[in-house]
Amino acid sequence: MAKQKESISLNQLHNFHNSRMGGDFIVLVLRIVFLLIPMVYTEYVTISTTELKRRFYFFTLFSMTKVDVFTFLAITISLMKVFKINVPRKLLRVHQILFETTFVSQVIVFIIYWVAIHHTMDDLIAEQGQEFVKYLYVSHIIPFLCISAELFISKPVVLQSELIYMIYYGSIYTVSNFIQTKLTNVRPYPFMTWEDYTSVIAFFVILLFMIVIYTVSSQITHIVNGVKQKQE
Numbered sequence: 001m002a003k004q005k006e007s008i009s010l011n012q013l014h015n016f017h018n019s020r021m022g023g024d025f026i027v028l029v030l031r032i033v034f035l036l037i038p039m040v041y042t043e044y045v046t047i048s049t050t051e052l053k054r055r056f057y058f059f060t061l062f063s064m065t066k067v068d069v070f071t072f073l074a075i076t077i078s079l080m081k082v083f084k085i086n087v088p089r090k091l092l093r094v095h096q097i098l099f100e101t102t103f104v105s106q107v108i109v110f111i112i113y114w115v116a117i118h119h120t121m122d123d124l125i126a127e128q129g130q131e132f133v134k135y136l137y138v139s140h141i142i143p144f145l146c147i148s149a150e151l152f153i154s155k156p157v158v159l160q161s162e163l164i165y166m167i168y169y170g171s172i173y174t175v176s177n178f179i180q181t182k183l184t185n186v187r188p189y190p191f192m193t194w195e196d197y198t199s200v201i202a203f204f205v206i207l208l209f210m211i212v213i214y215t216v217s218s219q220i221t222h223i224v225n226g227v228k229q230k231q232e
Contacts, residue, residue: 027153028078034149035071042142043068049135057180057188060113060139062173063105067143070095070102074150099156101169103147103221104214110144111213155225158218166214167207174203 042064055061073095080087118136125133150156178194180186187193191202221227 024078025082028075028082030149030153031071031074031078034153035146036075038142038146039068039071042138042146045135045138049131056176057186059105059173059188060109062176063102063109064139064143066098066102066105067147070098070147070150073098074154096156096159097162097165099147099150100158100162100214101166103150103158104166104210104217105169106144106147107217108210108213109140113140151221151224157221157225157227158214160215160218163211163214166210170207170210 077087181194192199
């Protein structure tokens, strides 16, 4: 029964995408203004300030790459709609899942950085200079605002039933973090050094936090976009 109800929900989402996004030139313009242009600027600042290999070291840059991919996909879908090209259902599903994991990961980056990390960066900021300061602000604000803007452009929702994709994403980053730490001896985060069992504990704590943020985000997106949660 639960699977049947979820299937109905996904069909409604498919129709919703077709009606809200279908052929709407305004949506394309909004995505160019609020996603594409800000992310191009963000990438320019990031590439000008950091080494390319650091792209997969930090969760911030790892997640920023997802915003880039989402932006490209969203613009592609809008262009297909404007030029009356049928958008495959599978592409809309990818758009949906990518939004869910990208939005939640950006919420996590925004909260953790500004609450727990930024105030510890004074020495590094003094050492690196103003360009580094600009990079910190741009990379920890603009991607979050861009993916949040999509909430009001195409009105997607975070489906609680698809939490597993967020767990997959967090696990993929953790494996990447483990491999690069062992290969390069670079430790992006002091709580994930992979020298003892504490890193594993940190992973499960962060995973639990991720699940909580995902659940809250699901509730918020349903409320903001006026979509009722399906009852099991």
